Amino acid sequence: MAITTMDGLVxxxxxxxxxxxxxxxxxxxxxxxxxxxxxxxxxQPAQAAIPTTAAVTTSATLGAMGFSNQTAPATSYISYLxxxxxxxxxxxxxxxxxxxxGGFLLNTTSSQTVTGMNLDTLAPSAERIGEADYSxxxxxxxxxxxxxATASNATINVTYDDNSTGNLNTQAVGGTIRAGNMFALTxxxxxxKQGFFIKAINSVILSASTGTAGNFGFTVTRSRATLPMPxxxxxxxxxxxxxxxxxxxxDSCLMLVMLPSTTSTGTLRGGGKIIHG
Amino acid sequence: xxxxxxxxxxxxxxxxxxxxxxxxxxxxNQIAGRYxxxxxxxxLPLTGTIPSTPVVTTSATTGAMIFPNQxxxxxxxxxxxxxxxxxxxxxxxxxxxxAHMGGLSGGTTLLQTITGMNLDTLAPSADRIGAADYSxxxxxxxxxxxVxATAASATINVTYSDNSTGNLSGATVGGTGVRYPGNTTALTxxxxxxKQGLxxxxxxxxxxxxxTTGTGNFGFSVTRSRSxxxxxxxxxxxxxxxxxxxxxxxxxDSxxxxxxxxTTTSSGAIRGLCKLxxx
Numbered sequence: 001m002a003i004t005t006m007d008g009l010v011x012x013x014x015x016x017x018x019x020x021x022x023x024x025x026x027x028x029x030x031x032x033x034x035x036x037x038x039x040x041x042x043x044q045p046a047q048a049a050i051p052t053t054a055a056v057t058t059s060a061t062l063g064a065m066g067f068s069n070q071t072a073p074a075t076s077y078i079s080y081l082x083x084x085x086x087x088x089x090x091x092x093x094x095x096x097x098x099x100x101x102g103g104f105l106l107n108t109t110s111s112q113t114v115t116g117m118n119l120d121t122l123a124p125s126a127e128r129i130g131e132a133d134y135s136x137x138x139x140x141x142x143x144x145x146x147x148x149a150t151a152s153n154a155t156i157n158v159t160y161d162d163n164s165t166g167n168l169n170t171q172a173v174g175g176t177i178r179a180g181n182m183f184a185l186t187x188x189x190x191x192x193k194q195g196f197f198i199k200a201i202n203s204v205i206l207s208a209s210t211g212t213a214g215n216f217g218f219t220v221t222r223s224r225a226t227l228p229m230p231x232x233x234x235x236x237x238x239x240x241x242x243x244x245x246x247x248x249x250x251d252s253c254l255m256l257v258m259l260p261s262t263t264s265t266g267t268l269r270g271g272g273k274i275i276h277g
Numbered sequence: 278x279x280x281x282x283x284x285x286x287x288x289x290x291x292x293x294x295x296x297x298x299x300x301x302x303x304x305x306n307q308i309a310g311r312y313x314x315x316x317x318x319x320x321l322p323l324t325g326t327i328p329s330t331p332v333v334t335t336s337a338t339t340g341a342m343i344f345p346n347q348x349x350x351x352x353x354x355x356x357x358x359x360x361x362x363x364x365x366x367x368x369x370x371x372x373x374x375x376a377h378m379g380g381l382s383g384g385t386t387l388l389q390t391i392t393g394m395n396l397d398t399l400a401p402s403a404d405r406i407g408a409a410d411y412s413x414x415x416x417x418x419x420x421x422x423x424v425x426a427t428a429a430s431a432t433i434n435v436t437y438s439d440n441s442t443g444n445l446s447g448a449t450v451g452g453t454g455v456r457y458p459g460n461t462t463a464l465t466x467x468x469x470x471x472k473q474g475l476x477x478x479x480x481x482x483x484x485x486x487x488x489t490t491g492t493g494n495f496g497f498s499v500t501r502s503r504s505x506x507x508x509x510x511x512x513x514x515x516x517x518x519x520x521x522x523x524x525x526x527x528x529x530d531s532x533x534x535x536x537x538x539x540t541t542t543s544s545g546a547i548r549g550l551c552k553l554x555x556x
Contacts, residue, residue: 011281013524014354019413021502023465043466044412046474062474066412080523082505084368084538086310233310233540235368235507239520267466271502273523 002075002247003277009240012275013079018067020272021045022083024256027265029146029178036180036265037142037219038256039063039097045256050144051102051217054116056124057253064097065254067274076248076276078225079240083270088232089261092268095221097253098124098137101201102217106147106173107209117218118159118200127249130222133161134197139185142219147177148211155207156185159200166193174210180265182219182257221255224248232266240275248274279352279526280556286519289554290356297322297342299549301535303363306423306457306542313544314419314498315535316340316374317458325534327421328379328496331394333401334532341374342533344553353527355504356554358517362508364545368538369508371551372500373531375401375414378480379496383424383450383489388482394497395436395479404528407501410438411476416464417498418448420455425491428452432486433464436479443472451489459544461536464497500534503527511545527553 003009024043030036039048040063048063059066070076083092101117116122119134130136141154152174159165168188177183185198201218224246229236248254258265280286301320307313316325325340336344347353360369378394393399396411407413418431431448445467448454455462464477480497503525508515527533533551537544 007282007284010283010286010519010524011279013519014286014526015279015281015352019407021412021415023415023463025466042468042470042473044476047470066408231366231540233368233538234366234509235370235505235538237505237507237521239523241520269463271505 002073003077008277012277013273016277017273017275020065020274022256022268022270024268026267027180030180030260030263030265032261035182036258036260037182038258038265040144040179050215051100054099054101054122056099056122057097058251059253061253063255068276069250070276074276076274078243078246078248079273079275081225081227081243081272082235082237083227083229083268084233084235085229085266085268086232087260087262087264087266088230090229090266091259092227092229093223093257094225095223095255095257096128097255098128098220098222100217100219102144102215104204104216106214106216107212109206109209111203111205113203114201114218119220120199125249125251128222128252134199136222138221138223139198140219141171141183141185141216143177143179143181143216145179145215146212147173147214149176150174150208150211152206152208152210154204156204157202158198159202160193160196161199162196165202173206279350280354280554285556289556293556294356294552294554295344297344297551297553299547299551301547303546304459304544307459307539307544308453309540309542312461312463313459313537313539314461315459315537315544317421327494328377331376331378331399333376333399334374335530336532338532340534342551346529347555351556353553353555355522355525355527355551356519357552358506358522358549359514360506360508360547360549361512361514362545362547363511364539364541365511366540367508367545369506369547370536371503371533372536373405373503374534375405375499375501377496377498379421379494381483381495382492383495384492386485386488388484390482391480396499397478402528402530405501405531411478413501414499415502416477417500418455418462418464418495419498420458420460420495422494423457423491424451424493424495425489426451427487427489428454429485429487429489432484434481435477436481437472437475438478439475442481450485450495455495
């Protein structure tokens with residue numbers, strides 16, 4: 001059964017949980033107000049590999065926070081979370097990293113086909129996707145290796161939930177985008193496609209070479225929890241109620257995303273509990 | 278039976294608990310943003326014994342919070358905590374100190390061999406270790422008595438969860454590194470890229486790049502975090518209930534100690550009460 005009573009919550013908190021341990025090194029070269037992925041940061045969870053072909057990521061993927069899958073109807077929930085950062089005014093988010101692809105270049109103006117990065121094809125579980133129209137899913141450009149300094153705009157062709165295709169508004173990828181940078185794609189949906197949500201990436205083409213090959217890709221996530229950290233070296237603690245008692249489907253690939261207020265993510269340390277019941 | 282209902286929790290808070298008094302003196306010579314072990318701080322719990330050879334620490338070890346073991350299936354939990362810090366912006370953690378060793382010298386560049394600081398060998402209970410891959414365990418380089426002022430890079434050879442070995446680098450002994458009592462450096466962030474996904478289960482050797490010019494005494498400890506508290510305002514009392522604590526279970530024989538994450542150069546005095554419930 002899912003946890004539906006206070007008794008169930010008490011029992012799971014005390015007796016049936018997987019531990020979250022966070023101990024991540026800082027990722028430099030970030031920008032205030034721009035999301036930063038800790039997928040490749042050293043520490044715990046482990047530094048993940050740079051993706052290549054499109055793949056569904058799971059709790060077994062190197063870089064994910066591990067937890068025990070449950071046998072239905074038992075379910076998992078994040079019920080306790082704490083963290084401290086060496087920088088002030090930072091926000092930590094925990095996302096389910098549903099799928100990713102990498103290996104795209106920042107020094108070519110040829111169209112780069114994105115093969116297989118389609119939620120219909122990849123078919124992660126419906127519980128992980130959330131809403132059937134993919135509105136719970138957040139798509140990102142994620143940078144794995146730095147690009148070059150020359151200005152360039154990326155035109156990304158996507159498939160929407162109604163199976164129509166189209167180009168997103170362009171995203172600047174020149175000016176030396178850095179490893180760890182994340183650029184959200186949903187805000188790039190043009191006016192004519194408002195009300196639709198991305199379910200696949202088809203291709204990307206740059207307006208100019210940035211001058212350096214670099215490496216970037218596309219990632220689709222679903223946010224599960226948020227923890228603000230207003231002051232450096234202050235531990236912030238949130239309980240099940242403050243967290244909103246987020247459900248964590250089996251196989252969720254839990255990753256850390258930061259919204260920094262400065263040019264690095266800062267060292268991050270924390271932990272928590274994923275309870276089961 | 279374990280506590281698995283709100284009624285049982287209420288009963289335990291009312292009538293089946295152990296209160297542990299906390300009254301720890303401040304440790305000076307700390308660094309803002311770096312964890313401080315209060316193991317050697319005077320007060321209550323008592324000043325912890327400075328270790329020598331590797332040993333599993335328990336609730337009977339001098340320095341631990343004392344509480345009675347429970348007969349299975351009963352266990353203990355942290356049910357409520359009250360704390361009052363003397364300094365603003367103090368974060369406190371309660372850890373189970375699984376094992377420790379000391380007696381390492383800050384005054385030599387010779388290879389210092391550490392025999393027996395391995396969780397397989399020491400074999401604390403599985404309940405205390407947590408995840409079987411040792412991912413719940415946090416390893417620390419910990420200062421016990423002051424070493425010298427010269428900063429020395431430390432090369433630490435460890436054994437990982439897959440039984441491979443390798444060196445960690447990036448820790449400093451002396452200087453602004455681990456120099457004074459209570460100073461710590463966490464080892465997990467030092468795991469190199471090639472060993473990401475593996476976790477430390479033993480420490481084998483340490484070698485300093487230079488003499489710190491003072492012998493002192495430092496060592497290694499391994500802990501498991503149980504709960505965290507943020508104390509924002511000096512001299513204000515904060516109360517934390519079971520929900521805000523995450524209702525952590527406390528295994529029999531746990532050696533509960535305090536860690537502080539200070540925002541200034543001392544840990545500050547800490548006063549309070551920890552209520553361990555049983556059921």
